[in-house]
Amino acid sequence: MIATTVRRPTENAAFGRACKAVKPLPSIADAFACLADCEARGDLQGARLCRLLVQRVARDGRVGE
Secondary structure, eight states: OOOOOOOOHHHHHHHHHHHHOOOOOOOHHHHHHHHHHHHHHTOHHHHHHHHHHHHHHHHTTOTTO
16 A cells, blocks of 8 residues: 655645744733733643743843833
């Protein structure tokens, strides 16, 4: 039996658009609000993602806007 790869043009197009799209970061206040909301709800995974977002926003120099 010969194994062939199925070509998926929509998958390639979506991946190409995702790589080209530059999404702006939120303000540091919005990132901290997200973190506070997740911690208040007890959402551990969401809080982890928001902590990483806060670090990313702080690293990219958008503090004090």
